[in-house]
Amino acid sequence: MKLSSQALRRFVQRKIDSCNGMIGILLYITIFLITMVWIGGWTGLSMIIGAFFNIPMKTASLIGATLGPLGFLITILVGFLEKRDKPRLTMERSQIGSAGMLGNQVPSWDPFS
Amino acid sequence: MSVNFSGGDLDFGQLTEVDSASDHEVVTTLRPLLPMVLAATVIWGSVLPWVTIRGFDGKAREYSLLDIKSGTSVVMTVFLFALIGAVVTLFSRRVGYTVMSLAVTALGWMAAISSAMLGLVGAFLPSMSVAGLDLTKSVVSQGSGVPITVIASLALAFMVVRQFPPMSKYSPSTSLNILPVVALVPLIVIAINMHLQWMVLASENAEMRAIVSGDSLFGSQLLVIVLWLNVGLWIAAIMIQRSVMMKIAGVASIVIALITAMYAIFLWGGGKALAWLIPGNVEQWASVDIGLPLYVVFVSSIALLILGVMSFTSGGQNKSVSLIGRRTISSQRVYTVDIVAVVIVLLMLMTTIFKRIW
Numbered sequence: 092m093k094l095s096s097q098a099l100r101r102f103v104q105r106k107i108d109s110c111n112g113m114i115g116i117l118l119y120i121t122i123f124l125i126t127m128v129w130i131g132g133w134t135g136l137s138m139i140i141g142a143f144f145n146i147p148m149k150t151a152s153l154i155g156a157t158l159g160p161l162g163f164l165i166t167i168l169v170g171f172l173e174k175r176d177k178p179r180l181t182m183e184r185s186q187i188g189s190a191g192m193l194g195n196q197v198p199s200w201d202p203f204s
Numbered sequence: 205m206s207v208n209f210s211g212g213d214l215d216f217g218q219l220t221e222v223d224s225a226s227d228h229e230v231v232t233t234l235r236p237l238l239p240m241v242l243a244a245t246v247i248w249g250s251v252l253p254w255v256t257i258r259g260f261d262g263k264a265r266e267y268s269l270l271d272i273k274s275g276t277s278v279v280m281t282v283f284l285f286a287l288i289g290a291v292v293t294l295f296s297r298r299v300g301y302t303v304m305s306l307a308v309t310a311l312g313w314m315a316a317i318s319s320a321m322l323g324l325v326g327a328f329l330p331s332m333s334v335a336g337l338d339l340t341k342s343v344v345s346q347g348s349g350v351p352i353t354v355i356a357s358l359a360l361a362f363m364v365v366r367q368f369p370p371m372s373k374y375s376p377s378t379s380l381n382i383l384p385v386v387a388l389v390p391l392i393v394i395a396i397n398m399h400l401q402w403m404v405l406a407s408e409n410a411e412m413r414a415i416v417s418g419d420s421l422f423g424s425q426l427l428v429i430v431l432w433l434n435v436g437l438w439i440a441a442i443m444i445q446r447s448v449m450m451k452i453a454g455v456a457s458i459v460i461a462l463i464t465a466m467y468a469i470f471l472w473g474g475g476k477a478l479a480w481l482i483p484g485n486v487e488q489w490a491s492v493d494i495g496l497p498l499y500v501v502f503v504s505s506i507a508l509l510i511l512g513v514m515s516f517t518s519g520g521q522n523k524s525v526s527l528i529g530r531r532t533i534s535s536q537r538v539y540t541v542d543i544v545a546v547v548i549v550l551l552m553l554m555t556t557i558f559k560r561i562w
Binding site (some may be wrong): 157 | 272273274277278281302305309310313314316317332357358360361363364365369370372374436439440441444446449455
């Protein structure tokens with residue numbers, strides 16, 4: 092009876108030891124998973140917002156990944172500044188249609204573009 | 205990819221890279237020492253305490269990332285990726301810096317997330333009021349390693365991001381505005397000292413000690429959030445060199461400075477103001493010791509107030525320092541960025557030696 096209780100204790104101790112190792116691995120995965128979700132989430136958000144302002148995807152994703160919520164804020168600010176700095180094309184829809192252009196394409200022959 | 209030194213002005217210690225594979229644009233990159241030192245600072249920050257637990261006996265226990273299970277593996281993984289980035293720097297600086305920055309960013313965000321989770325856990329702790337003081341608020345707090353890790357990773361990220369268009373347009377790599385950089389110093393000092401002991405109240409028989417940190421004060425949680433937002437705004441002001449950005453950051457700084465100065469004055473002065481901030485009766489405590497962090501916060505808040513006001517003046521907005529110039533130190537011409545890197549390394553060494561001796 093005493094022997095079996097000692098064996099049981101050893102068995103439980105071995106299980107605890109193996110669990111400790113397992114906890115370490117799980118914690119490692121969890122830490123990186125949470126961080127990756129955070130980084131990935133802000134990258135995605137910055138890319139989406141950046142796309143609205145025509146900010147290059149490479150820049151927007153890097154800003155989001157490295158600067159997180161601050162990067163998201165900066166993407167919006169830079170987006171607005173970019174939009175403000177760009178000259179506005181006041182071409183009518185009918186004119187665009189007649190010129191055979193699509194979307195925001197600027198005519199290559201236009202000396203003011 | 206061809207790399208050549210800029211021939212025009214040798215004072216500019218930069219390399220000019222012509223990336224023929226991607227977009228044929230000419231970009232300027234900084235010398236590699238500072239990014240590498242910043243990456244090392246982030247990793248060093250993970251060894252410093254991230255969590256401080258203060259017992260009611262007045263003793264503080266500090267825990268770093270290495271103290272948790274698999275913490276060493278996490279740091280080693282980040283170190284490995286940062287090392288890969290450093291090796292890649294030999295071939296392509298921009299790619300190398302990006303890899304290095306992404307690696308250490310993971311560590312920076314781990315610190316930020318752990319700090320946020322600490323606040324969340326602290327909110328779930330049952331309130332333990334002694335003489336009207338909620339002692340649980342100062343029981344668990346953020347360690348000094350968190351701001352160092354976060355700021356160093358953000359600084360490196362900022363250096364990497366500003367090389368890409370359209371960021372390069374708003375943030376020229378040749379100079380850096382002084383005001384936002386200087387304003388970050390008192391802000392970080394306040395952020396660190398908010399978690400330290402401002403006041404120690406001891407009972408008559410000295411069996412019980414109540415430690416009052418900046419965290420214990422009414423509304424301090426909100427203040428810390430605004431404080432970190434202000435850090436972000438000043439970094440944004442460095443990145444987007446527009447006066448409006450500085451003014452926004454300056455307003456936030458003035459508000460933070462006034463509130464923190466008020467905290468310090470009220471806590472120092474005691475009386476009715478103290479009773480309003482920390483509801484309860486303080487008289488039953490035998491001794492009240494004012495800690496050094498209280499004075500540090502007060503001085504920092506005054507400095508922050510002045511810098512916040514300076515953000516509205518043209519003199520404050522236009523002062524800048526050349527990043528890629530050279531300084532003469534005992535007949536040797538040394539790059540400014542290298543001097544900054546060496547100063548950071550010296551600070552790290554001094555802190556480590558000081559901690560060992562202490």
